[in-house]
Amino acid sequence: xxxxxxxxxxxxxxxxxxxxxxxxxxxxxxxxxxxxxxxxxxxxxxxxxxxxxxxxxxxxxxxxxxxxxxxxxxxxxxxxxxxxxxxxxxxxxxxxxxxxxxxxxxxxxxxxxxxxxxxxxxxxxxxxxxxxxxxxxxxxxxxxxxxxxxxxxxxxxxxxxxxxxxxxxxxxxxxxxxxxxxxxxxxxxxxxxxxxxxxxxxxxxxxxxxxxxxxxxxxxxxxxxxxxxxxxxxxxxxxxxxxxxxxxxxxxxxxxxxxxxxxxxxxxxxxxxxxxxxxxxxxxxxxxxxxxxxxxxxxxxxxxxxxxxxxxxxxxxxxxxxxxxxxxxxxxxxxxxxxxxx
Amino acid sequence: xxxxxxxxxxxxxxxxxxxxxxxxxxxxxxxxxxxxxxxxxxxxxxxxxxxxxxxxxxxxxxxxxxxxxxxxxxxxxxxxxxxxxxxxxxxxxxxxxxxxxxxxxxxxxxxxxxxxxxxxxxxxxxxxxxxxxxxxxxxxxxxxxxxxxxxxxxxxxxxxxxxxxxxxxxxxxxxxxxxxxxxxxxxxxxxxxxxxxxxxxxxxxxxxxxxxxxxxxxxxxxxxxxxxxxxxxxxxxxx
Amino acid sequence: xxxxxxxxxxxxxxxxxxxxxxxxxxxxxxxxxxxxxxxxxxxxxxxxxxxxxxxxxxxxxxxxxxxxxxxxxxxxxxxxxxxxxxxxxxxxxxxxxxxxxxxxxxxxxxxxxxxxxxxxxxxxxxxxxxxxxxxxxxxxxxxxxxxxxxxxxxxxxxxxxxxxxxxxxxxxxxxxxxxxxxxxxxxxxxxxxxxxxxxxxxxxxxxxxxxxxxxxxxxxxxxxxxxxxxxxxxxxxxxxxxxxxxxxxxxxxxxxxxxxxxxxxxxxxxxxxxxxxxxxxxxxxxxxxxxxxx
Ligand SMILES: Nc1ncnc2c1ncn2[C@@H]1O[C@H](COP(=O)(O)OP(=O)(O)OP(=O)(O)O)[C@@H](O)[C@H]1O
Ligand SMILES: [Mg+2]
Numbered sequence: 028x029x030x031x032x033x034x035x036x037x038x039x040x041x042x043x044x045x046x047x048x049x050x051x052x053x054x055x056x057x058x059x060x061x062x063x064x065x066x067x068x069x070x071x072x073x074x075x076x077x078x079x080x081x082x083x084x085x086x087x088x089x090x091x092x093x094x095x096x097x098x099x100x101x102x103x104x105x106x107x108x109x110x111x112x113x114x115x116x117x118x119x120x121x122x123x124x125x126x127x128x129x130x131x132x133x134x135x136x137x138x139x140x141x142x143x144x145x146x147x148x149x150x151x152x153x154x155x156x157x158x159x160x161x162x163x164x165x166x167x168x169x170x171x172x173x174x175x176x177x178x179x180x181x182x183x184x185x186x187x188x189x190x191x192x193x194x195x196x197x198x199x200x201x202x203x204x205x206x207x208x209x210x211x212x213x214x215x216x217x218x219x220x221x222x223x224x225x226x227x228x229x230x231x232x233x234x235x236x237x238x239x240x241x242x243x244x245x246x247x248x249x250x251x252x253x254x255x256x257x258x259x260x261x262x263x264x265x266x267x268x269x270x271x272x273x274x275x276x277x278x279x280x281x282x283x284x285x286x287x288x289x290x291x292x293x294x295x296x297x298x299x300x301x302x303x304x305x306x307x308x309x310x311x312x313x314x315x316x317x318x319x320x321x322x323x324x325x326x327x328x329x330x331x332x333x334x335x336x337x338x339x340x341x342x343x344x345x346x347x348x349x350x351x352x353x354x355x356x357x358x359x360x361x362x363x364x365x366x367x368x369x
Numbered sequence: 370x371x372x373x374x375x376x377x378x379x380x381x382x383x384x385x386x387x388x389x390x391x392x393x394x395x396x397x398x399x400x401x402x403x404x405x406x407x408x409x410x411x412x413x414x415x416x417x418x419x420x421x422x423x424x425x426x427x428x429x430x431x432x433x434x435x436x437x438x439x440x441x442x443x444x445x446x447x448x449x450x451x452x453x454x455x456x457x458x459x460x461x462x463x464x465x466x467x468x469x470x471x472x473x474x475x476x477x478x479x480x481x482x483x484x485x486x487x488x489x490x491x492x493x494x495x496x497x498x499x500x501x502x503x504x505x506x507x508x509x510x511x512x513x514x515x516x517x518x519x520x521x522x523x524x525x526x527x528x529x530x531x532x533x534x535x536x537x538x539x540x541x542x543x544x545x546x547x548x549x550x551x552x553x554x555x556x557x558x559x560x561x562x563x564x565x566x567x568x569x570x571x572x573x574x575x576x577x578x579x580x581x582x583x584x585x586x587x588x589x590x591x592x593x594x595x596x597x598x599x600x601x602x603x604x605x606x607x608x
Numbered sequence: 609x610x611x612x613x614x615x616x617x618x619x620x621x622x623x624x625x626x627x628x629x630x631x632x633x634x635x636x637x638x639x640x641x642x643x644x645x646x647x648x649x650x651x652x653x654x655x656x657x658x659x660x661x662x663x664x665x666x667x668x669x670x671x672x673x674x675x676x677x678x679x680x681x682x683x684x685x686x687x688x689x690x691x692x693x694x695x696x697x698x699x700x701x702x703x704x705x706x707x708x709x710x711x712x713x714x715x716x717x718x719x720x721x722x723x724x725x726x727x728x729x730x731x732x733x734x735x736x737x738x739x740x741x742x743x744x745x746x747x748x749x750x751x752x753x754x755x756x757x758x759x760x761x762x763x764x765x766x767x768x769x770x771x772x773x774x775x776x777x778x779x780x781x782x783x784x785x786x787x788x789x790x791x792x793x794x795x796x797x798x799x800x801x802x803x804x805x806x807x808x809x810x811x812x813x814x815x816x817x818x819x820x821x822x823x824x825x826x827x828x829x830x831x832x833x834x835x836x837x838x839x840x841x842x843x844x845x846x847x848x849x850x851x852x853x854x855x856x857x858x859x860x861x862x863x864x865x866x867x868x869x870x871x872x873x874x875x876x877x878x879x880x881x882x883x884x885x886x887x888x889x890x891x892x893x894x895x896x897x898x899x900x901x902x
Contacts, residue, residue, distance in 0.1 A: 088700055090707070139883055142890065146642035149703050150837045151882050153644070157834055158879030164872045275830050276714070279707055286704055323719045330715035336708025340701045341693055420789060446791040454786065462782040463775075471779055474772055475791030524790070 133251020
């Protein structure tokens with residue numbers, strides 16, 4: 028027991044294993060449709076968790092994590108297209124490659140990002156989100172990257188005749204849990220403390236001997252790796268990738284999810300991802316219930332992301348979790364001071 | 370006269386810090402009142418509370434029949450109160466003349482007032498006249514102080530609040546500025562509240578003075594009496 | 609001659625980027641906020657003009673004026689309702705709020721006008737001029753664009769530099785506290801500043817919408833926002849003249865790359881140009897503050 032308490036690694040590991048076990052068991056009873064939803068949530072969790080660590084812990088903003096998803100997705104797309112018959116064991120390597128390639132891209136952008144602050148950083152990452160997905164359309168790359176039509180490929184077959192949708196959910200859940208496990212340990216570690224130190228006060232962090240630039244580049248790399256893995260998983264469950272699959276609104280919806288859940292918290296990344304992933308379905312249901320025209324229904328989720336980002340900032344400047352925590356603290360203080368007052 | 374500035378039991382807090390802790394003050398009309406005290410005594414807070422930049426937790430502040438606590442910051446100047454902020458507060462991105470124009474911009478008769486005011490200020494501070502089209506960030510410390518005072522005078526105030534005008538200035542320039550204040554008070558009947566670290570030079574021009582310590586008035590009276598009270602001088606003024 | 613032509617047509621495009629840059633600069637200068645919603649705001653006002661002209665048969669000029677007024681109102685409302693409450697908070701908050709507004713405006717436009725593409729017919733001809741037998745990549749419509757943007761810039765210059773209200777606006781932007789002590793109603797002037805900025809943006813939107821058939825749809829202006837941002841950064845982000853210079857430069861570079869490399873990479877170039885500028889001179893190529901900061 029005391030060993031558990033001391034070793035966060037062990038505790039997080041056990042927690043991750045338990046969570047994974049429960050979720051994998053749950054997929055058994057779910058419909059194909061629900062399993063697909065679960066897979067999509069898990070994909071979003073990977074990307075949002077990476078973003079929330081970047082923005083919430085290290086204090087840098089990125090509006091370009093959709094671009095790193097693009098990198099991861101095309102990495103997986105190319106590898107699977109050129110290696111038909113990839114098995115499930117090799118898929119692990121393929122997904123690792125998607126995270127790795129995106130990490131390299133993230134590191135490169137991070138070098139630039141480390142010199143930039145606030146709105147400059149936001150602007151250039153937004154430019155990245157818009158510019159990078161244009162690459163496949165370049166005539167010289169079209170042969171390799173498939174141009175407008177994107178890449179089509181076959182994902183490995185489920186092992187042992189397992190249900191295809193359940194298998195998808197498994198792959199993505201494992202990816203998400205591994206991501207959360209690694210990030211949770213990272214944020215408790217020396218590196219996580221360095222992230223926070225740089226976020227809170229760059230000058231005192233550098234006086235304390237931290238290389239601010241190196242810490243920020245590392246944060247960008249980690250965040251991009253998570254986004255890359257998310258993109259890779261996204262490619263695996265879709266069987267194709269398209270340049271148009273990575274619009275600016277994708278990057279912004281990741282930000283929305285991170286903000287909804289409370290920037291900087293991994294559990295918040297999970298809540299936020301659930302909201303953002305299920306929103307289109309809810310809006311579809313709502314639109315049907317009120318027989319709204321298609322164009323309203325199609326745009327409703329994005330309207331909610333937008334309104335949610337705005338309201339979130341106006342009502343809870345520290346994120347929803349921050350807000351909840353504040354209300355909680357207020358309530359506790361009220362309870363505590365009452366007896367004293369009487 | 371009841372038209373002057375009257376503070377009654379003003380309490381101003383920043384979180385847990387009580388920067389003003391029950392300050393009452395009756396500023397004599399047409400006279401110079403010095404407000405003295407160590408760093409952190411609450412002098413700046415006193416001025417900022419008068420002009421509404423911070424709102425007190427308790428107490429009242431009246432000026433010529435107006436309740437200042439019910440007056441927005443932007444209206445304070447229209448009541449005849451001008452402020453020379455700590456660290457001078459000239460707008461460095463604007464030219465000297467633009468800074469001065471701003472002083473009279475709120476007036477309905479601003480065309481005439483601006484022309485007259487500029488002439489008066491340039492006469493009072495010739496270095497400003499030579500530099501009228503330069504950006505204010507090219508001015509020296511003393512010139513900036515002249516500009517800040519000149520700009521305050523452009524609004525033709527009846528009450529002038531100055532926050533440490535001698536800060537960082539050579540003794541000769543400080544003396545010049547003090548002499549200017551003396552003259553404005555004597556000739557135009559301007560009421561001056563002069564916040565100073567430099568107690569000796571402030572007491573030399575002031576009619577009366579109050580000494581703040583930790584947000585409370587610990588002494589007040591005629592300037593000469595306070596300057597003569599050796600114990601007070603040692604305890605609070607350090608000379 | 610082709611090269612000269614590319615420079616001419618690039619500069620003509622750049623004038624529009626300059627207008628967007630100016631809209632960003634005006635707000636940045638007065639509030640330290642980068643208005644990421646600007647692309648969405650000018651998209652929305654352009655749709656309003658398009659709706660009037662193409663669905664309700666209004667005159668082009670009526671559409672243009674209504675778009676400008678809509679921009680003025682939209683900018684002012686955004687400042688009052690969304691920006692004012694988050695003043696003084698963490699600097700990331702306005703970034704998120706303006707991005708939220710961008711998403712919201714694009715979604716609402718999609719709800720009202722659909723997500724397909726529409727065309728906004730220009731008032732003047734898009735046929736290029738000829739000098740003798742030589743084609744010049746410049747048309748009456750672009751002449752109008754250049755004149756309109758430059759006209760607005762001159763008007764704003766006069767407003768800011770030579771009127772009492774302009775002096776008040778600058779004072780509130782540079783030092784709000786001192787401005788308030790001098791009787792300036794800073795809050796109102798910030799609202800006005802946002803309104804004026806959004807009006808300039810609205811002008812850019814209507815102007816560029818006419819330059820290509822099928823230009824407008826709710827997301828069509830994302831690229832314009834990035835181009836305007838790049839132009840503003842090139843110009844130092846706080847200088848209106850820098851915005852103009854930055855816009856022209858970005859327009860010309862874009863046109864040259866489109867022509868000599870490939871037009872497919874258009875939005876990628878913007879990223880590269882922005883990256884290069886930010887790496888070499890983070891405070892812009894023309895900024896006066898660069899000197900001060902060093
Ligand atoms: N914005 C603020 N937030 C919190 N505390 C403040 C703030 N401004 C002043 N204080 C505190 O209030 C007290 C009075 O400060 P004030 O600036 O009025 O002092 P002062 O007499 O003007 O000092 P000095 O001579 O150094 O200018 C100090 O303890 C100061 O730390
Ligand atoms: Mg002070």
